[in-house]
Amino acid sequence: MKSDTTWAEGEVFALAGFDHEKAEMLRRILNPLHSPNEWQRVKQMVLQNACADDLGDVLRKRCEEAAAYSDESKNWRQREIERLEKIDPTLAIFGADAVNQMFSRDIWRGVMRVIAEAHAKASSPETKADEKVEPARYLVDKKDFKYLPPTLQKEMPKHIQQLTEWSDQFARLGAPADLDKLRALSDRFPHCDHVIEGIAEGIERTWDMGSNIIHIQPTLLVGEAGLGKTALTRAACKALGLHAQIANVGGKSENHLFGLSAGWHSAHAGIVTEAVATARVLNPVIVLDEIDKTHAGRNGDITGELLGMLEPIEARRYREKYLAADVDASHVSWILTANDLGCIPAPLRSRCTIYEVPEPTPEQLPAIMQKHGERICC
DSSP states (O other): OOOOOHHHHHHHHHHHTTOHHHHHHHHHHHTTOOSHHHHHHHHHHHHHTSOHHHHHHHHHHHHHHHHTTOOSOTHHHHHHHHHHHHHOHHHHHHHHHHHHHOSSHHHHHHHHHHHHHHHHHHHSTTSOGGGOOOOOOSBSSOSSSTTSOHHHHHHSOHHHHGGGGOOSOOOBOSSGGGHHHHHGGGGTOGGGHHHHHHHHHHHHHHHHTTOOBOOOOOEEEEOOTTSSHHHHHHHHHHHHTOOEEEEEOTTOOHHHHHOBOTTSTTOBOOHHHHHHHHHTSSOOEEEEETGGGOOOBTTBOHHHHHHHHTSHHHHTTEEETTTTEEEOOTTOEEEEEESOGGGSOHHHHHTSEEEEOOOOOTTTHHHHHHHHHHHHHO
């Protein structure tokens, strides 16, 4: 019985594309092999000894060539680029070229799996000791607070002093199924199911990239007062096991929110340091209510300061006034609420995923009242 050689032709096309000379050479190599398993062993030996730069060139040329013959819809490419933008706008700038070169979505997903597996391996506790993976730290350059004035060191709250005693701590999901607790909130907040699903899908994208660290993309909830925006964020954080630092910033100054440096009698840490120190993880959630009611003044501008915090690259080295040191705030998640989208500056809106929170429909009200009544009785 003649063996099936369909797999061999598939490998020829995958490796040689439309280069007939290379294709014939590969067929001579593949014909003596009796099964794809034998070929996989041969390929593995080649890949283990290949230069990464050479493999990159082959993949790049192969995708450029095949794209010219592709009749697949390009819509999937735009969707993938939009996904990258939600993960990190900077990542999308560099990733767009790579996505556009991909012959098909299957090839792109294959590449993403390879990247995700490599990232997961690098993040694994089983990583070899000689690879010396640098632990994450909140304080970028400082290892203690001896550089600060003795008076400030003495008066510093204990939970902030302990920032120097731990690092590399993150709130993590054990498995994608853990998001079921988050999605179950749709029973209590049926008018917000699009918000809940959007947050869940955003976290799932980090799983696609090989990370189990919980991170919520900057999110802005807009709707009239009394629709449960803050209650939803509290419940979502609880479902995910995340510490939520909540502040109503309506009418507050930048100093109230982002701290005051030593030398002032009312010196205090900013909300980011408070959240990280209290949670003892690098990825707490900060919820800012009534962000549409802030205004610039002689005591600073909350919105202007917040713009830098929402940029991942800038947030990796943020100047904390109270500690007089650079900190890494890039892992912090931000959820903002507002009543009026028109009162929020465009630069801030552009950095957030915006969800309109509607009034519950008459059909949804009984379920909301029942679920919230059950919680009160419990």
